[in-house]
Amino acid sequence: MPELPEVETVVQTLKPRLIKETITAMKILFPKMVKTDSSVFQTKPIGQTIQDIHRKGKFIIFELDTDVLIFHLRMEGKFFIKKDEPFDKHEHLVLYLSSGRTLRYHDFRKFGTAHLLPIETYQEVSPLNQVGPEPKDTNLHQYYVRIKDSKRPIKAILLDQTKMSGLGNIYVDETLFQARIHPERKAVDLKEKEVVNIVLAAREVLAKAVALGGTTIRSYTSSLGVHGRFQNELKVHTKAGEPCPVCGTPIIKIKVTGRGTYVCPKCQK
Numbered sequence: 001m002p003e004l005p006e007v008e009t010v011v012q013t014l015k016p017r018l019i020k021e022t023i024t025a026m027k028i029l030f031p032k033m034v035k036t037d038s039s040v041f042q043t044k045p046i047g048q049t050i051q052d053i054h055r056k057g058k059f060i061i062f063e064l065d066t067d068v069l070i071f072h073l074r075m076e077g078k079f080f081i082k083k084d085e086p087f088d089k090h091e092h093l094v095l096y097l098s099s100g101r102t103l104r105y106h107d108f109r110k111f112g113t114a115h116l117l118p119i120e121t122y123q124e125v126s127p128l129n130q131v132g133p134e135p136k137d138t139n140l141h142q143y144y145v146r147i148k149d150s151k152r153p154i155k156a157i158l159l160d161q162t163k164m165s166g167l168g169n170i171y172v173d174e175t176l177f178q179a180r181i182h183p184e185r186k187a188v189d190l191k192e193k194e195v196v197n198i199v200l201a202a203r204e205v206l207a208k209a210v211a212l213g214g215t216t217i218r219s220y221t222s223s224l225g226v227h228g229r230f231q232n233e234l235k236v237h238t239k240a241g242e243p244c245p246v247c248g249t250p251i252i253k254i255k256v257t258g259r260g261t262y263v264c265p266k267c268q269k
């Protein structure tokens with residue numbers, strides 16, 4: 001599943017290739033992925049130019065002249081830029097561009113979503129108004145205050161994108177290992193200093209992963225065949241049975257809120 005660093009890689013890959021392209025036509029092959037009015041979605045972008053591409057959390061935002069197209073890749077979504085090749089059955093949405101190329105949204109699992117919203121107001125409405133700040137923009141004390149009474153495990157809270165965005169399963173495990181915090185500890189039992197250390201660790205882990213283009217594990221690669229290199233830096237995630245890089249104790253795999261979770265039982269009490 002693409003997480004923040006992988007989504008950032010997708011944005012950085014698409015941006016130089018698509019800025020200033022005008023959308024000349026649109027084909028929706030899997031209508032259920034479109035979450036706003038489908039006739040507006042299909043017609044309003046036509047004639048508009050892609051002015052910028054950026055992201056908030058894991059949402060990718062194509063800024064057009066008067067509207068934005070917002071995609072979420074969920075489990076397996078990716079983009080391809082193609083010219084005349086025939087359509088693949090996993091391509092669910094196609095933008096025809098003024099250069100003659102097409103931008104194709106491809107998704108084996110069909111969990112991805114697309115929204116079209118006015119550029120003036122999109123930040124104030126769903127889905128983007130549900131996205132909390134990223135670790136680098138999170139106020140440390142305010143975050144502690146927001147979570148300190150929760151009886152949920154810290155891993156569940158870190159995965160909650162409304163409180164802080166950008167950490168998925170891989171980077172939560174790496175963050176909690178770096179902060180030496182067990183993922184099942186309840187937020188209510190954490191001291192402020194421990195919460196601060198978690199957010200600082202999250203900033204470091206994500207910054208490093210972004211710099212390396214994200215993590216390429218299992219089936220996910222970003223669009224256009226770009227592979228991340230952060231998988232070489234993983235300390236605990238996917239490392240069950242291997243020695244902890246700090247203390248040598250074998251890493252174990254447990255389940256926390258239904259998610260496979262990797263911990264060093266000695267470093268993370």
Ligand SMILES: [Zn+2]
Nearest residue numbers: 244247264267
């Ligand atoms: Zn250890």
